[in-house]
Amino acid sequence: xxxxxxxxxxxxxxxxxLRFGGVKALTDISFNVREHEVxxxxxxxxxxxxSMLNCIxxxxxxxxxSITFRGQTFSHMSSRQVAEMxxxxxxxxxxxxxxxxxxxxxMSGRNLRMKTNIFQQAIRGFGWSAAEREESEHREFxxxxxxxxxxxxxxxxxxxxxxxxxxxRVDLGRALAMEPQVLLLDEPMAGMNVEEKQDMxxxxxxxxxxxGTTVVLIEHDMSVVMDISDRVVVLDYGKKIGDGTPGExxxxxxxxxxxxxxxH
Amino acid sequence: xxPFLETLFGGLMSGVLYSLVAIxxxxxxxxxxxxxxxxxxxxxxxxxxxxxxxxxxPALLGFDNKLLANVLAFAGALAMMVAVAWLIExxxxxxxxxxxxxxxxxxxxxxTYFLDGLGQTLFGSEIYKIDVGLPKDPMFLLASTFxxxxxxxxxxxxxxxxxxxxxxxxxxxxxxxxxxxxxxAVADDHQAAQSIGIPLSRVWVIVWSLAGFVAxxxxxxxGSKLGVQFSLSVLALKALPVVILGGLTSVPGAIIGGxxxxxxxxxxxVYLGPLIGGGIEIWFGYVLVLFVLLVRxxxxxxxxxxxxx
Numbered sequence: 001x002x003x004x005x006x007x008x009x010x011x012x013x014x015x016x017x018l019r020f021g022g023v024k025a026l027t028d029i030s031f032n033v034r035e036h037e038v039x040x041x042x043x044x045x046x047x048x049x050x051s052m053l054n055c056i057x058x059x060x061x062x063x064x065x066s067i068t069f070r071g072q073t074f075s076h077m078s079s080r081q082v083a084e085m086x087x088x089x090x091x092x093x094x095x096x097x098x099x100x101x102x103x104x105x106x107m108s109g110r111n112l113r114m115k116t117n118i119f120q121q122a123i124r125g126f127g128w129s130a131a132e133r134e135e136s137e138h139r140e141f142x143x144x145x146x147x148x149x150x151x152x153x154x155x156x157x158x159x160x161x162x163x164x165x166x167x168x169r170v171d172l173g174r175a176l177a178m179e180p181q182v183l184l185l186d187e188p189m190a191g192m193n194v195e196e197k198q199d200m201x202x203x204x205x206x207x208x209x210x211x212g213t214t215v216v217l218i219e220h221d222m223s224v225v226m227d228i229s230d231r232v233v234v235l236d237y238g239k240k241i242g243d244g245t246p247g248e249x250x251x252x253x254x255x256x257x258x259x260x261x262x263x264h
Numbered sequence: 265x266x267p268f269l270e271t272l273f274g275g276l277m278s279g280v281l282y283s284l285v286a287i288x289x290x291x292x293x294x295x296x297x298x299x300x301x302x303x304x305x306x307x308x309x310x311x312x313x314x315x316x317x318x319x320x321x322p323a324l325l326g327f328d329n330k331l332l333a334n335v336l337a338f339a340g341a342l343a344m345m346v347a348v349a350w351l352i353e354x355x356x357x358x359x360x361x362x363x364x365x366x367x368x369x370x371x372x373x374x375x376t377y378f379l380d381g382l383g384q385t386l387f388g389s390e391i392y393k394i395d396v397g398l399p400k401d402p403m404f405l406l407a408s409t410f411x412x413x414x415x416x417x418x419x420x421x422x423x424x425x426x427x428x429x430x431x432x433x434x435x436x437x438x439x440x441x442x443x444x445x446x447x448x449a450v451a452d453d454h455q456a457a458q459s460i461g462i463p464l465s466r467v468w469v470i471v472w473s474l475a476g477f478v479a480x481x482x483x484x485x486x487g488s489k490l491g492v493q494f495s496l497s498v499l500a501l502k503a504l505p506v507v508i509l510g511g512l513t514s515v516p517g518a519i520i521g522g523x524x525x526x527x528x529x530x531x532x533x534v535y536l537g538p539l540i541g542g543g544i545e546i547w548f549g550y551v552l553v554l555f556v557l558l559v560r561x562x563x564x565x566x567x568x569x570x571x572x573x
Contacts, residue, residue: 057459083461095456097449107442108449112461114442118470121441131441178460 007035010214011182016065018051025051029240031233038208038215040225043235049218050092053184057089058082088180090171092187098160102170105159106145109177110138145173165196185217201228270414271534272527277420279526280427284482285503286518288475293512294451295471301372304500305379306476311483312383313341315392315492334396345476353468380497394487398422423485430481431519505549509556510565517565525549
C-alpha cells in the first residue's frame with residue numbers, strides 16, 4: 001500500500017479504568033499506538049470506544065491508569081494541554097462552529113500556533129502589521145488543507161449550511177490545521193453513504209501517508225476498518241477482548257461472539 | 265416636520281447609549297451563555313472610577329492638565345474593569361462551569377450588588393462630574409429647509425459618533441483577528457473550542473474585559489451628560505428590553521434594538537403623552553418588548569431555535 005515505516009510506540013495506554021458512579025465504562029484497558037500507523041478501536045455500541053478517546057483527549061479523567069505520549073506520562077490533562085502536545089480530534093456528533101465560515105473554522109485550528117497577542121492583533125495596517133502577516137501565513141496553510149479535502153467551492157459558506165458529509169470533512173480539516181502528531185477520529189464515517197465513505201477513507205490514508213500523521217479511529221463499518229487500519233483494538237462492555245492485525249482480530253473467537261452473539 | 269425630526273434625532277441619540285449597554289450584555293451572553301445582570305452595575309462602577317480618578321490623579325501627581333488627567337483616568341478605569349473581569353472569572357464563573365443558566369444569572373445578580381456597594385465604598389456616593397470636553401452647546405441644522413431648523417445637542421452627536429466608532433471597531437476585531445475568531449468559536453461550541461486548544465478561562469476574561477470597556481465608554485458618555493450617580497445603574501437596566509428586543513445573540517440586533525427603544529420612547533412621550541398622560545418613557549420599552557415577543561419569540565434578530573424531533 002505504501003512505503004511508510006511504522007515507528008516506535010508514540011502513545012501508550014496502560015491499565016485505564018473509568019467509572020461514572022457505579023457504571024464501569026472502561027476496565028483495565030491497555031494498548032499502544034505506534035508512530036505512523038492507523039490504529040482502529042472497534043466494538044459494539046456502548047463498548048466504551050468514545051470514552052477511551054475522551055480519556056486520551058483529556059475530556060474524561062480516568063480513575064486508574066496512565067497514558068504516555070512521546071515519553072511523557074500523564075493521568076489528568078486538560079483538553080487544551082492535550083491539544084498543545086500535538087493530539088487533535090474530531091467528534092462523533094459534529095462539533096463545528098456552525099455560524100462561522102469553512103475558512104474560519106479551519107483557521108481556528110491554527111489558533112495555538114499564532115504568536116501575536118490581542119494588542120498586536122488590534123493594530124492593522126494594510127497587511128503589514130505583525131498580526132496581519134501572521135494571519136496570511138496561516139491562511140496559506142489552511143488553503144492547502146482546503147484543496148486537499150476538495151472543499152474549495154465552500155470556503156466562505158457558513159458550515160451549518162453544508163451537507164453532513166462535507167461538515168465531516170471540515171471537522172477533519174480543523175483537526176489537520178493543528179498539524180497534530182496524533183489524530184483521533186471518532187466515527188469519521190458515521191452516517192455517510194458508500195461514496196462519501198470512500199472519499200473519507202482516501203483522505204485518512206493520504207493524511208497518514210503524506211504527513212506521516214498517526215491515526216487512531218473509531219469506526220463501525222467493518223469493511224472500512226479492515227481495509228485501512230494496521231492494527232485493531234476490540235472493546236466490549238468496557239473490556240478489551242482483542243488486539244492485533246485485522247486478520248488476527250477477524251479470527252478471534254471472542255470478537256466473533258461479541259459481534260454475532262453466542263449460542264447458549 | 266421640524267419638531268418631529270427633532271424628536272426623532274433626540275431619540276436616536278439616547279438610543280445609542282442603550283445600544284452601548286446592550287452590546288455589553290450580548291458580548292457576554294454569546295461567549296459564555298451568561299445573562300449578565302451586572303452590566304448596569306459595571307457601567308456605574310466604571311463611570312465612578314473614571315470620575316474619581318480624574319480628580320485624584322492630578323491631585324496625587326501634582327499636575328494640572330485636563331486632557332492628561334482624563335487620559336490617565338480612562339486608562340486607570342479600564343485597568344480596573346479588566347481586574348474586575350479577571351476576578352469574576354477567577355472567583356465566580358470559573359467555579360460554576362456547566363451550571364444551569366439560572367444559577368449563573370443569580371451569580372451575576374450577586375455581582376451587581378457587590379459592585380454597587382464596592383463602587384460606592386471606594387469612590388463615594390455623591391454625584392460626581394465627568395468632564396471629557398464634550399461640547400454642551402446646541403446647534404441648529406437645516407435652518408434653510410425648516411423654519412427655525414432642527415435643534416440638536418452637539419454632545420449627543422459626539423456621543424453617537426464615538427459609539428458608532430466603537431461598534432465598528434468591535435465588529436472588525438471579531439471578524440478579522442485570531443482572538444476574535446477564538447471568541448466566536450467559544451460562543452459556538454465550548455467543547456470543540458477546547459479540543460483545538462482555545463483556553464476557555466482566558467477567553468472569558470477577554471470577553472468580560474471587552475464588556476467592561478464598553479461599559480466604561482457608556483459610563484463616560486452618560487456620566488458627562490447626567491453626572492455620575494447611583495441612578496446610572498438603574499438607567500442601564502433599560503438595556504434589558506433592548507437585548508430582548510434585538511435578540512440576545514445579535515450585536516447588530518442590540519444596536520438596532522437600542523435605537524428603536526430610544527426613538528420609540530421619545531416619540532411616544534411627545535405624541536402619545538398628551539393623550540394618555542406623561543411618563544411613558546418609563547414603561548414604553550417593556551410594553552414594546554411584549555408586543556415583539558408575541559410575534560417573534562426569539563427577538564427581532566435572535567437565532568431561531570429549531571429542535572430536531
